[in-house]
Amino acid sequence: MGRDQGDGLVAIAGRIGVVTSVALNLAVFAFYLRGAGDKEAGKKVKKAAAVAPSSGKPPVCADSIINLDHGDPTMFEAFWRGPMGERATVVIPGWQTMSYFSDVGNLCWFLEPGLEREVRRLHRLVGNAAAEGYHVLVGTGSMQLFQAALYALAPPGGAAAPISIVSPAPFYSSYPAVTDFLKSGLYRWAGDANAFEGDEYIELVCSPSNPDGGIREAVLKSKSGKAIHDLAYYWPQYTPITHMLAHDIMLFTVSKCTGHAGTRIGWALVKDREVAQKMNKYLELNTIGVSKDSQLRAAKILETVADGYERQPAGATGDASLLFHYAQRQMMQRWRALRAAVTASGIFSLPDEVAGFCTFAKDTVTANPENTI
Amino acid sequence: MGRDQGDGLVAIAGRIGVVTSVALNLAVFAFYLRGAGDKEAGKKVKKAAAVAPSSGKPPVCADSIINLDHGDPTMFEAFWRGPMGERATVVIPGWQTMSYFSDVGNLCWFLEPGLEREVRRLHRLVGNAAAEGYHVLVGTGSMQLFQAALYALAPPGGAAAPISIVSPAPFYSSYPAVTDFLKSGLYRWAGDANAFEGDEYIELVCSPSNPDGGIREAVLKSKSGKAIHDLAYYWPQYTPITHMLAHDIMLFTVSKCTGHAGTRIGWALVKDREVAQKMNKYLELNTIGVSKDSQLRAAKILETVADGYERQPAGATGDASLLFHYAQRQMMQRWRALRAAVTASGIFSLPDEVAGFCTFAKDTVTANPENTI
Numbered sequence: 001m002g003r004d005q006g007d008g009l010v011a012i013a014g015r016i017g018v019v020t021s022v023a024l025n026l027a028v029f030a031f032y033l034r035g036a037g038d039k040e041a042g043k044k045v046k047k048a049a050a051v052a053p054s055s056g057k058p059p060v061c062a063d064s065i066i067n068l069d070h071g072d073p074t075m076f077e078a079f080w081r082g083p084m085g086e087r088a089t090v091v092i093p094g095w096q097t098m099s100y101f102s103d104v105g106n107l108c109w110f111l112e113p114g115l116e117r118e119v120r121r122l123h124r125l126v127g128n129a130a131a132e133g134y135h136v137l138v139g140t141g142s143m144q145l146f147q148a149a150l151y152a153l154a155p156p157g158g159a160a161a162p163i164s165i166v167s168p169a170p171f172y173s174s175y176p177a178v179t180d181f182l183k184s185g186l187y188r189w190a191g192d193a194n195a196f197e198g199d200e201y202i203e204l205v206c207s208p209s210n211p212d213g214g215i216r217e218a219v220l221k222s223k224s225g226k227a228i229h230d231l232a233y234y235w236p237q238y239t240p241i242t243h244m245l246a247h248d249i250m251l252f253t254v255s256k257c258t259g260h261a262g263t264r265i266g267w268a269l270v271k272d273r274e275v276a277q278k279m280n281k282y283l284e285l286n287t288i289g290v291s292k293d294s295q296l297r298a299a300k301i302l303e304t305v306a307d308g309y310e311r312q313p314a315g316a317t318g319d320a321s322l323l324f325h326y327a328q329r330q331m332m333q334r335w336r337a338l339r340a341a342v343t344a345s346g347i348f349s350l351p352d353e354v355a356g357f358c359t360f361a362k363d364t365v366t367a368n369p370e371n372t373i
Numbered sequence: 374m375g376r377d378q379g380d381g382l383v384a385i386a387g388r389i390g391v392v393t394s395v396a397l398n399l400a401v402f403a404f405y406l407r408g409a410g411d412k413e414a415g416k417k418v419k420k421a422a423a424v425a426p427s428s429g430k431p432p433v434c435a436d437s438i439i440n441l442d443h444g445d446p447t448m449f450e451a452f453w454r455g456p457m458g459e460r461a462t463v464v465i466p467g468w469q470t471m472s473y474f475s476d477v478g479n480l481c482w483f484l485e486p487g488l489e490r491e492v493r494r495l496h497r498l499v500g501n502a503a504a505e506g507y508h509v510l511v512g513t514g515s516m517q518l519f520q521a522a523l524y525a526l527a528p529p530g531g532a533a534a535p536i537s538i539v540s541p542a543p544f545y546s547s548y549p550a551v552t553d554f555l556k557s558g559l560y561r562w563a564g565d566a567n568a569f570e571g572d573e574y575i576e577l578v579c580s581p582s583n584p585d586g587g588i589r590e591a592v593l594k595s596k597s598g599k600a601i602h603d604l605a606y607y608w609p610q611y612t613p614i615t616h617m618l619a620h621d622i623m624l625f626t627v628s629k630c631t632g633h634a635g636t637r638i639g640w641a642l643v644k645d646r647e648v649a650q651k652m653n654k655y656l657e658l659n660t661i662g663v664s665k666d667s668q669l670r671a672a673k674i675l676e677t678v679a680d681g682y683e684r685q686p687a688g689a690t691g692d693a694s695l696l697f698h699y700a701q702r703q704m705m706q707r708w709r710a711l712r713a714a715v716t717a718s719g720i721f722s723l724p725d726e727v728a729g730f731c732t733f734a735k736d737t738v739t740a741n742p743e744n745t746i
Contacts, residue, residue, distance in 0.1 A: 072472050080468035088467030092670060094458035094677065097635035099445050100628075140513050140637075140660040147659070157556050174658075181658050183530050183558030255473075262470035262665035264513075285547075285554050286520070287513040291664035292635035297465060304467065 075334075076259030079326045084313070088304040090297045097292035107273070108280050110289030111138045118302035119267050122257075125306050126324070126360050128234050130246040134269040135276035138290045139283060142232055142253035142266030143178060146204075147286070149228045149249050149268070150179065152278035153202050154186035164190035167204035168219050170211055172230070175204055193219045205247075206230040208239045212351065213369020215239065232256045237327035239367045240358035248272065254298050256370065258305060258323060263294040324360070331368030448707075449632030452699045460686070461677040463670045470665035480646070481653050483662030484511045491675035492640050495630075498679050499697070499733050501607050503619040507642040508649035511663045512656060515605055515626035515639030516551060519577075520659070522601045522622050522641070523552065525651035526575050527559035537563035540577040541592050543584055545603070548577055572597045578620075579603040581612045585724065586742020588612065605629045610700035612740045613731035621645065627671050629743065631678060631696060637664070638671040697733070704741035 080088060102112045116136045123131040139145035154163045165179045169192040179189040190196060193203050199222040207216040210233065218227045229247040233239065235257050250269045255261035270276040283289065307313065308321040319325035335353075342348045354367045453461065475485045489509045496504040512518035527536045538552045542565040552562040563569060566576050572595040580589040583606065591600045602620040606612065608630050623642045628634035643649040656662065680686065681694040692698035708726075715721045727740045 072474060074471050077468050077471055080466075080471070085467035089464060090666075091462060091464050093453075094461030094674065095450050095453035098450055098453070098633050099447050100634045101445060102635075140664065143658075144660050151555065178658050181655075182524065182555050185556030185558060260471050261473045261661075262475075264660060264662060264664045282554075285516075285551050286659070287517050287637060288634075289637060291513065291637045291667040293463075293666040293670050294664040297666050301467065 073255055073259040073261050075330055076323070076327055079320075079323060080259070082320050084304055084308055084321055084323070087307070087313070088297075088301045090293075090300050092293055092296065097296065100289060102289075102292060102295070107135055107276055108137045108283075110283070110292075111136060112292060112295040112299060114299040115265075115267075115295045115302075118299045118306065119252075121306050122302050123269075125309060126236065126241060127244050128236075128241050128360070129231065129250050129252075129269055130244055131269055134250075134271055135273065137268040137270060137276060137279055137283065138295060139266045139268065140287055140290050141255065141264045142230065142251040142268075143174065144283065144286065145251050145266050145268045145279070146175075146228065146230065147178060148279040148282035149251070149275075150184075150187045150202065151282040152275045153226045153228070153249075154184075157186050162186055162188040164188060164196065164198065164201045165204065166190050166193040166196045166201050166220070167206065168193040168216065170209075171204065172206055172210040196220060198222075199224045201225050203227045204230060206232075208233040208367070208369060210370070213239070213367060215242075233370055235327075236324040236358060236360045236365075237331050237368065238370050240356035240365050241360040242356055242358070246271075249275065254301065258301050259327075260298065260301060263298050263301075264291065265294050265298040328361075328365065328368065331370075332366060335366075335368050446628055446632040446634050448703055449696070449700055452693075452696060453632070455693050457677055457681055457686070457694055457696070460680070461670075461674045463666075463673050465666055465669065470669065473662060475662075475665060475668070480508055480649055481510045481656075483656070483665075484509065485665060485668040485672060487672040488638075488640075488668045488675075491672045491679065492625075494679050495675050496642075498682060499609065499614060500617050501609075501614050501733070502604065502623050502625075502642060503617055504642055507623075507644055508646065510641040510643060510649060510652055510656065511668060512639045512641065513660055513663050514628065514637045515603065515624040515641075516547065517656065517659065518624050518639050518641045518652070519548075519601065519603065520551065521652040521655035522624070522648075523557075523560045523575065524655040525648045526599045526601070526622075527557075530559050535559055535561040537561060537569065537571065537574045538577065539563050539566040539569045539574050539593070540579065541566040541589065543582075544577065545579055545583040566592045569593060571595075574598045576600045577603060579605075581606040581740070581742055583743070586612070586740060588615075606743055608700075609697040609731055609733045609738075610704050610741065611743050613729035613738050614733040615729055615731070619644075622648065627674065631674050632700075633671065633674055636667040636671050636674075638667050701734075701738065701741065704743075705739060708739075708741050 079085070097112075100110065102110050106113075106116075115138060119136055120131045123129050137145065137148070139148065150165065162185055165175075165187050167175055171192075176189040176191075179187060187202065190201070193201075201220060201222070203218050203220050203225060205216050205218050205227055207229065208214065209216050210230075213233075227247065227249070229245065229250045231245065231250050232253050233256055234241070234245070234252075238256075248271045251266060252268075253266035254263055255266075268276075268279065270279060305323045308323060313321050319329060339350060342350055351369075355364055356367070357363070358365045452458070470485075473483065475483050479486075479489075488511060492509055493504045496502050510518065510521070512521065523538065535558055538548075538560050540548055544565075549562040549564075552560060560575065563574070566574075574593060574595070576591050576593050576598060578589050578591050578600055580602065581587065582589050583603075586606070591598075600620065600622070602618065602623045604618065604623050605626050606629055607614070607618070607625075611629075621644045624639060625641075626639035627636055628639075641649075641652065643652060678696045681696060686694050692702060712723060715723055724742075728737055729740070730736070731738045
């Protein structure tokens with residue numbers, strides 16, 4: 001369920017380890033482990049010709065091989081096929097949103113007002129990040145916003161050397177590749193933040209961390225250093241919400257929040273107006289804004305999630321209307337099954353469970369990291 | 374109606390002139406010219422508070438000022454509000470296309486199969502470009518594919534100097550800014566192709582040309598040089614279709630083809646498999662693929678356009694089912710009105726009309742360039 005499926009198809013230099021996509025691949029993993037000692041294992045199973053319409057991939061079967069390289073957040077699909085799913089349906093007529101513009105009065109002129117409204121509402125509901133007083137920017141996934149932030153925070157260039165981009169190891173395997181693939185004169189990957197010496201840098205803080213799920217803070221403390229907080233996993237299904245974070249640049253994505261990776265919608269909360277303007281300029285030059293269709297859909301999805309908590313829809317029982325509760329239960333069950341399978345195998349080890357009081361759930365809950373090494 | 378509305382909001386160095394968005398702004402332009410000698414001109418018109426839902430902008434009124442900097446392709450909106458519009462409606466339920474993947478077996482694994490099918494079908498119908506034997510890639514607009522092509526064609530870098538990117542002047546004003554904004558070590562803007570000396574380069578061939586609508590061929594002929602053909606305007610409403618083009622890399626976008634700029638969907642036809650793979654890698658690293666919602670919508674829109682010609686839908690009379698005919702008539706009427714207004718003003722001049730035999734319309738038709746200096 002990592003965001004690095006790109007790496008999965010075309011190898012990228014600088015990978016730091018195998019990212020196990022626990023959530024997605026667990027069923028296959030269990031098959032695989034069982035299959036090793038199974039008399040049936042040698043039998044050839046007829047190859048499935050069909051491709052699942054929701055994922056473009058062959059369906060899981062008994063001789064599927066676990067994919068340790070990348071994942072895919074389709075595990076929440078069952079929720080969206082339930083009673084709340086219909087509420088999240090969007091209908092887009094042929095004449096709608098033909099323009100480049102969404103709101104010419106907004107700093108981010110291609111941001112659909114409905115998406116901004118629902119992003120702010122969701123953060124108020126969950127309490128994971130301060131949105132009031134922040135500029136909201138929309139991106140084609142949060143990785144585009146990460147690159148926009150590098151562009152905005154790097155000195156304008158010229159004679160100066162590229163600024164160093166660092167992150168405490170183990171870091172998300174795509175950071176080095178995405179930073180360096182265009183050999184920009186503005187910024188350059190410089191590796192582990194813990195080993196970095198100097199005052200001029202941009203530190204990437206991914207919390208909860210991809211790959212290990214750990215709660216992180218910036219390790220470098222220079223006054224002239226800058227930080228980008230990648231909070232893709234700071235949602236109640238992955239970790240207890242303990243603080244309303246208020247960092248300078250905070251990145252989120254619907255891929256991890258609701259499971260809709262295919263929409264490619266991420267957003268940034270940015271404190272400083274000039275930084276937000278420069279990030280926006282990156283988005284203009286790179287893709288002249290962001291798909292309005294996916295923005296409309298993401299707005300509807302986030303609205304549905306918040307409505308599930310705030311308007312108690314009729315007909316939904318248990319956690320069928322509560323995405324974060326449903327997803328938290330899914331993650332917990334999968335971790336439990338994974339721990340059992342790993343214990344049985346004796347080949348792998350897993351990190352210990354961590355629990356904490358979640359201000360959203362108003363209860364002590366276990367962290368269920370989405371990825372693990 | 375240029376693609377440089379980004380420039381309109383944040384000034385970009387390197388602009389080569391004022392791009393007049395003829396198609397969009399003509400009504401306002403006529404008002405403006407008339408208003409200069411009008412007794413009513415001094416009267417304050419009550420400011421319109423509303424923002425049009427399709428464009429996020431205030432509606433046009435008598436004291437609107439013509440925007441010579443950028444345009445917006447909402448001129449085809451009336452077609453899509455007509456009988457064909459309903460056929461182009463998409464309905465996307467909450468559970469659909471949650472995955473990163475569209476078709477794992479395809480080189481471009483995030484390309485929706487339906488979009489690829491309709492892209493190939495439309496090129497067969499219009500006869501403007503050879504799609505058979507080409508790889509189809511999807512991008513977040515064609516400008517992302519332009520950057521993907523630079524990445525794919527540039528030598529891998531290292532000690533070598535960045536390759537020169539050139540285009541015959543006058544060129545699209547965004548090319549220099551988009552090429553140079555990240556100060557890539559792989560490529561660097563080198564200006565007018567006619568003034569370039571050397572064998573190592575990538576030439577951008579924009580035909581019909583933005584800004585002047587001229588039909589262009591590569592001006593540089595070195596065997597080691599490479600070319601990217603930006604064919605955003607090579608559709609029957611803008612110019613007679615005279616050849617089925619078959620260049621190495623050809624870029625298109627729905628923004629100009631059907632007027633749906635807000636979907637941010639472009640596509641590339643790429644002859645060489647290795648180049649297509651490297652372009653795809655850029656798209657993976659930059660945005661981990663492209664919005665599936667907009668791909669589904671673009672597929673539906675292109676399908677509707679082709680159906681309008683091939684299946685003669687009931688209830689549509691005149692050119693109400695024929696997008697290219699409708700759009701050609703719109704463009705012609707606007708050019709006629711612009712010529713009249715410009716003649717009356719005595720301030721500006723316009724290029725002469727050019728006509729040619731269009732293999733699609735099977736008639737001699739006038740070129741109606743979308744932009745003009």
